[in-house]
Amino acid sequence: MPSRSSESPMNHHNHHRNPNYRSGFSGGGYHYHNQHRPFNSPPNNPPGGGGGYGSGHQMPLSGQKRGFPSSGRGGSPDNTDNSTFAKLFVGSVPRTAREEDIRPLFEEHGNVIEVALIKDKRTGQQQGCCFIKYATCEEADRAIRALHNQYTLPGGMGPIQVRYADGERERLGTVEHKLFVGSLNKQATEKEVEEIFSPYGRVEDVYIMRDELKQSRGCGFVKFSHRDMAVSAINSLNGIYLMRGCDQPLTVRFADPKRPRVGEARGGPAFGGPGFGPRSQAPLGVRPAPNFGEPMSGHVPPNAWHPMSPRNLGPSSQSSPRGFGGNLVARPGAPTMPSTTGAPLGLLGGPANGSLPGLSVLPSSTSQQNFNPSVPQVQAVGQKISPLQKPLQSPQHLPPSHQLHPQQIPPTYSQPQTSQISVQQLGQLQIPQSSGPSFSQPLPSQQLFGLSSQLPISQPQGQQSTSSAAPQQTPLNLQQQAVSATTTQQQLSALTVRQQLLQPLQQSPSHLAQMLSQQTQTLQASFQSSQQAFSHLQQQLHLMQPPSQNMTQQQSSQATKQQLQWTGAASQVATSIPATSPAALAPSTTSAASTVPVSVQAAVPSTCNWTEHTSPEGYKYYYNSVTGESRWEKPEELTLFEQQQQQKQQNQQQQQQKPSVQQPQTQTQPHMQVLSAQQVSQTPQGQLQTQLRHQQQLQVQQPSLSSPYQVSGVFGHQSVQELAGYGQLPAAAGSVIDPASFQQGVRSVQDWMWKSKPAAGT
DNA sequence: CGACGGGACGC
DNA sequence: CGACGGGACGC
Numbered sequence: 001m002p003s004r005s006s007e008s009p010m011n012h013h014n015h016h017r018n019p020n021y022r023s024g025f026s027g028g029g030y031h032y033h034n035q036h037r038p039f040n041s042p043p044n045n046p047p048g049g050g051g052g053y054g055s056g057h058q059m060p061l062s063g064q065k066r067g068f069p070s071s072g073r074g075g076s077p078d079n080t081d082n083s084t085f086a087k088l089f090v091g092s093v094p095r096t097a098r099e100e101d102i103r104p105l106f107e108e109h110g111n112v113i114e115v116a117l118i119k120d121k122r123t124g125q126q127q128g129c130c131f132i133k134y135a136t137c138e139e140a141d142r143a144i145r146a147l148h149n150q151y152t153l154p155g156g157m158g159p160i161q162v163r164y165a166d167g168e169r170e171r172l173g174t175v176e177h178k179l180f181v182g183s184l185n186k187q188a189t190e191k192e193v194e195e196i197f198s199p200y201g202r203v204e205d206v207y208i209m210r211d212e213l214k215q216s217r218g219c220g221f222v223k224f225s226h227r228d229m230a231v232s233a234i235n236s237l238n239g240i241y242l243m244r245g246c247d248q249p250l251t252v253r254f255a256d257p258k259r260p261r262v263g264e265a266r267g268g269p270a271f272g273g274p275g276f277g278p279r280s281q282a283p284l285g286v287r288p289a290p291n292f293g294e295p296m297s298g299h300v301p302p303n304a305w306h307p308m309s310p311r312n313l314g315p316s317s318q319s320s321p322r323g324f325g326g327n328l329v330a331r332p333g334a335p336t337m338p339s340t341t342g343a344p345l346g347l348l349g350g351p352a353n354g355s356l357p358g359l360s361v362l363p364s365s366t367s368q369q370n371f372n373p374s375v376p377q378v379q380a381v382g383q384k385i386s387p388l389q390k391p392l393q394s395p396q397h398l399p400p401s402h403q404l405h406p407q408q409i410p411p412t413y414s415q416p417q418t419s420q421i422s423v424q425q426l427g428q429l430q431i432p433q434s435s436g437p438s439f440s441q442p443l444p445s446q447q448l449f450g451l452s453s454q455l456p457i458s459q460p461q462g463q464q465s466t467s468s469a470a471p472q473q474t475p476l477n478l479q480q481q482a483v484s485a486t487t488t489q490q491q492l493s494a495l496t497v498r499q500q501l502l503q504p505l506q507q508s509p510s511h512l513a514q515m516l517s518q519q520t521q522t523l524q525a526s527f528q529s530s531q532q533a534f535s536h537l538q539q540q541l542h543l544m545q546p547p548s549q550n551m552t553q554q555q556s557s558q559a560t561k562q563q564l565q566w567t568g569a570a571s572q573v574a575t576s577i578p579a580t581s582p583a584a585l586a587p588s589t590t591s592a593a594s595t596v597p598v599s600v601q602a603a604v605p606s607t608c609n610w611t612e613h614t615s616p617e618g619y620k621y622y623y624n625s626v627t628g629e630s631r632w633e634k635p636e637e638l639t640l641f642e643q644q645q646q647q648k649q650q651n652q653q654q655q656q657q658k659p660s661v662q663q664p665q666t667q668t669q670p671h672m673q674v675l676s677a678q679q680v681s682q683t684p685q686g687q688l689q690t691q692l693r694h695q696q697q698l699q700v701q702q703p704s705l706s707s708p709y710q711v712s713g714v715f716g717h718q719s720v721q722e723l724a725g726y727g728q729l730p731a732a733a734g735s736v737i738d739p740a741s742f743q744q745g746v747r748s749v750q751d752w753m754w755k756s757k758p759a760a761g762t
Numbered sequence: 763c764g765a766c767g768g769g770a771c772g773c
Numbered sequence: 774c775g776a777c778g779g780g781a782c783g784c
Contacts, residue, residue, distance in 0.1 A: 207767060219764035
């Protein structure tokens with residue numbers, strides 16, 4: 001979305017292409033805002049409950065702007081008073097521009113109440129910027145999406161910058177979720193960065209920090225409209241995604257709160273310390289955890305402005321994605337002892353035929369010369385997939401804008417396109433060499449499991465940058481191994497899908513589209529069953545207190561054996577967690593409470609990763625030990641957590657009735673997940689099988705997902721964390737895991753989640 | 763290992 | 774009514 005510079009100055013005619021402002025924008029399609037019911041919600045929140053959490057945040061940006069008695073400001077809770085308009089700041093406006101030149105452009109996206117060109121107070125010269133006032137933030141949002149960085153006014157030296165004026169967000173109660181991204185390839189463009197992040201949600205903006213010479217400084221910021229997306233991106237990319245030519249994976253974390261510049265406290269209480277600002281749309285449904293080992297009790301952010309400096313991550317660092325990332329990046333030759341030795345490897349089919357192309361790592365940066373990934377090709381596929389399969393279109397690499405340009409879609413596959421697809425798209429799909437594209441997302445996790453326990457080899461990073469052609473290696477082996485090791489229905493279906501997909505690639509795009517749609521359904525079906533299966537397993541686990549939390553090496557090796565056989569189960573765990581019962585399995589701060597089976601809920605432990613701190617200025621702020629995010633306002637999660645803590649005590653007696661899964665060392669979700677998975681692996685095979693089968697037949701009603709974003713968000717969280725955890729288990733050699741494949745896996749799975757959304761949710 | 767973009771209205 | 778001063782995180 002950013003920098004989609006329409007380097008077409010002089011051309012004011014190229015924008016009147018979005019007639020769909022004012023209501024029906026959903027069809028248009030510049031934003032693949034799938035699953036979203038347009039802004040049809042009533043102006044104010046009826047459910048007197050004060051904006052229910054469960055689904056309230058489902059609203060796309062500009063959600064409720066109900067004022068917030070925040071700092072100062074009139075506390076009228078209803079938006080009528082507070083937000084009768086939404087002001088945008090527009091930069092890169094030619095000094096020569098007049099209102100007549102600007103207004104029409106913005107009128108296309110809403111009713112412009114006012115255009116204010118800014119002039120220098122003294123000289124009277126225009127400052128190259130202006131303010132646009134819309135009546136609603138919906139209109140404003142539309143304008144931002146349509147114009148920011150995408151339209152260059154005649155005479156302008158660059159695309160206009162369109163964003164909320166200072167203080168508007170606060171005033172309107174909207175939030176942006178900005179991530180700091182480090183370790184970017186210095187050559188990377190905004191567009192590429194966007195492509196990396198778009199799988200996790202609509203990227204609102206990308207900003208790459210550059211020096212005076214316009215040279216990238218290797219870091220930047222990415223904004224998402226929803227927090228879940230940001231969380232998902234963090235969990236999926238931080239420490240995992242390695243950009244071409246980089247020797248270090250991306251750092252992705254919530255951006256520090258920008259130091260407020262004096263003077264920009266105009267339109268509102270911009271930055272007034274605690275008690276201001278928008279409330280967070282917090283998913284909750286958490287339950288208090290007895291063992292809240294306050295991550296970083298005292299020493300967290302002692303220093304000034306970097307409360308969440310990575311170095312301060314303290315204890316929880318191990319469980320954070322970050323920790324895993326470290327492992328991943330470990331030198332290729334790092335001494336990673338695959339505890340299991342060779343034994344179980346029988347399944348592994350040996351690295352012999354390990355050279356499999358397609359499993360490249362970086363989707364968009366595989367080709368050397370072409371550092372600029374041509375999205376269109378991929379687009380072509382997505383496009384051809386037909387509107388019906390919207391969800392099928394992997395959010396990945398499908399920038400909204402591209403979708404709007406049918407002309408970019410070649411009628412047939414041309415040589416170059418094909419190659420593109422194979423390299424990028426296929427790579428993402430985890431296509432096993434000769435077996436064709438695998439559309440099976442559930443597998444990624446398997447790979448990981450398999451890998452961690454067997455393959456001592458990790459893909460040398462060097463290769464990634466040197467051999468664009470054949471990023472061969474482990475991934476496939478693992479996958480295949482994993483597959484052969486287990487044969488659950490889910491996997492079978494996955495395999496089926498894969499096989500089916502194989503052909504499409506060699507056929508026409510349209511055919512492919514159909515195939516995909518079918519695959520999707522198949523996957524969805526299997527997904528559901530796996531969901532249920534896991535749900536059931538989860539309950540089982542609760543009932544079978546694991547014998548030992550801390551496995552010894554010997555134990556672990558044994559477990560590993562089983563694990564090999566149970567990679568399937570494990571993968572299910574990973575893949576089904578999100579949709580199953582979010583609250584039950586992922587009581588993290590990011591999980592949704594939504595509908596949760598009571599039985600399970602009771603046994604769900606929970607923790608709150610938020611802790612309260614005080615900034616140097618004396619303001620309180622809150623830090624999340626898992627996501628690394630810091631906020632000024634108190635997260636609802638924490639508030640709720642505290643409340644629940646109390647309830648917890650009261651309910652404790654009842655709790656005892658039911659087997660509790662409280663893990664001694666559990667203080668963060670990741671651990672919980674890890675343990676769960678481990679437990680699964682320890683579960684007698686037959687039993688599991690039975691469970692699974694049983695479960696599949698049960699066909700229990702699906703817990704509804706309150707938000708599509710949560711799905712991916714939660715999932716990302718789970719999968720990554722879980723896997724990361726595995727890397728730390730004695731039996732698993734996390735450092736052996738190929739970051740590339742790992743990433744691929746995660747992304748693929750997430751991708752799948754997205755695709756499955758429709759079926760799983762509503 | 764990199765931290766915020768040119769410009770920022772006025773009642 | 775009062776009206777732009779002061780200084781500019783810190784790893």
